[in-house]
Amino acid sequence: MNLGILLALASALAYGAADFIGGAGSRRYSSWQIVLAGQAAGALVMLVAGLLLPGNPAVADFAWALLAGAGSATGGIFLFRGLARGRMGLVAPISAVGAAILPVLVGVAFGERPGWLVWVGVLVALPGIWLVSREATPDRSSGTRGALVDGAVAGVGFGVLFIALAQIPDDAGLLPLAANQLIGAVLTMVAATSLGQPWWPRRGEAAVVRWGSASGVLGAAGTLAFMLSTGTTSLGIAGVLASLYPAVTVLLAAGVLGERIGGSQRTGIAICTLAVVTLALG
Secondary structure (H helix, E strand, O other), X not given: OOHHHHHHHHHHHHHHHHHHHHHHHHOOOOHHHHXXXXXXXXHHHXXXXXXXXXXXXXXXXXXXXXXXXXXXXXXXXXXXXXXXXXXXXXXXXXXXXXXHHHHHHHHHHOOOOOOHHHHHXXXXXXXXXXXXXXXXOOOOOOOOXXXXXXXXXXXXXXXXXXXXXXXXXXXXXXXXXXXXXXXXXXXXXXXXXXXXXXXOOOOOOOHHHHHHHHHHHHHHHHHHHHHHXXXXXXXXXXXXXXXXXXXXXXXXXXXXXXXXXXXXXXXXXXXXXXXXXXXXXO
């Protein structure tokens, strides 16, 4: 198993843990506050690291970072809107599959030519991601049209995040990633303000910063791991493996909070494991 695959899996692990912590914090505080605190913390960590370990970023690297930040914010905003509408059972799987398949298509368009075993792994992973992202008891009483739109837009946002990050070379350093986190924070504030949602912690809510910061630092680590992974493996493989993050969230929720893993989720985890093995062999 090459280093790129290990880094992509580390990215999925970090993203999944970040979502778990952010989701747990959102049960106590506004999800917008959690997201903003996380993005701000991630930007601060990347800024400090970037100043201590300077690279050679070009103007184009910051442009890609801004696009990545827009994709991250868009994906997060629509994912949380789907959650607020009570349709996460549809939004999550659609967004996860969208985030996986878009980098594959763009990678092929950019000239990547995966082997047949890699294509088998990709095709196996997509239904696995769908199954593991589903809620055990989805809300079937509400309509699906809005959920499909939310999930599709969120998936495109996360796919754009992965694609844009892959265009930033390793020698650019970490300052472009700080810009990525910062633009995500700014867009989150703008969106929350336009929707009349609270995004600034009120008095007595200092704990929201701790929840959000923990989630944000893990998310930033996932972003860094994904960017590094694309230097040693293809964009398509890295995108699919990073999109396995829902499995990590589900397993953490089961192990820490005692939440039940549904039959479809168990099947999805098994399928995802098979996909990882296939991609590693490819």
